[in-house]
Amino acid sequence: MPLDWKLVIDCEDPHRLAHFWERALGYTAEDNSAHIERLHSMGAITEGQIATDDRHGGRKAWRHAAAIRHPHDPVDPDTGAGLGRRLLFRTVPEERQGKDRLHLNLHPGPDAREAEVKRLEALGATTLRVVVEPGGHLVAMADPEGNEFEVR
Structure with a gap:
């Protein structure tokens, strides 16, 4: 179950x-x-x-x-x-330190990725980097407090 x-x-x-x-x-x-x-x-x-x-x-x-x-x-x-x-x-009382050990991956699909990134930026997210490599393309982003997530 x-x-x-x-x-x-x-x-x-x-x-x-x-x-x-x-x-x-x-x-x-x-x-x-x-x-x-x-x-x-x-x-x-x-x-x-x-x-x-x-x-x-x-x-x-x-x-x-x-x-x-x-x-x-x-x-x-x-x-x-x-x-x-x-x-x-x-x-929590302490500030965030270092890279997140856990993050969300959002999957709008390759055709919707760019529009989704723009929508998330309008909500307050920040683009950190774009990664294009064999077998994958993702946009690493951060929410308003700096927690990282990926749009794939």
Whole structure:
């Protein structure tokens, strides 16, 4: 039986990065507002753990985390968390150092690669280098916080 998963990405601003990747991948931002309000009303979390998500109608969100999910995957109705393919962005105190040990490869196909790179740049990505080698062509890019990914 296949497992549900989430890739956790450490970052400075989880809401900004989640918004970038939501638009880049065509994913859906998770709505945890009902769960957050329930926990807050029970006294299980404090006001300091809650943020306002201005990009999604001002709903309540986690201050130090934001997640996006594949739009066709199921959702836990109690928490709003995706139950399939997810990216979770969480705040960490240290700055990013060195090359990423894990990265996403996006596959729009050779005919759509150039247009996809331009679209991602308009969303805030940066092109790092173009690699053309026997058996492959890719564009190495970085998201708004410098996390690398490839468009193939």
